[in-house]
Amino acid sequence: MILAGGLYIPEGLLSYITLKKSKSEHAVQHTEHLTGRQREVFSLLRTGLSNKAIARELSISEATVKAHVTIILRSCGVSSRTQLQYPK
Numbered sequence: 001m002i003l004a005g006g007l008y009i010p011e012g013l014l015s016y017i018t019l020k021k022s023k024s025e026h027a028v029q030h031t032e033h034l035t036g037r038q039r040e041v042f043s044l045l046r047t048g049l050s051n052k053a054i055a056r057e058l059s060i061s062e063a064t065v066k067a068h069v070t071i072i073l074r075s076c077g078v079s080s081r082t083q084l085q086y087p088k
Helices: 011-029 036-046 051-058 062-076
Strands: none
Touching: 036 051, 036 062, 051 062
């Protein structure tokens, strides 16, 4: 397969990637009930910005960003910001 120019992905890795992608897609689909400000935080969060950078960008406190991030993660059904899908 590889000699013919194909790509080999071990079965265990492929199922892990598929599971991770489906969790990310699930997270993005559950944002419709967020407030406008939470959607702004979510958008910036998905770009990989830190809480501090998001706070500066939106002119709010880090504590407020942290509260929004907690609500966003909970509503998306994920336990960490790395489980959110990052845009390409």
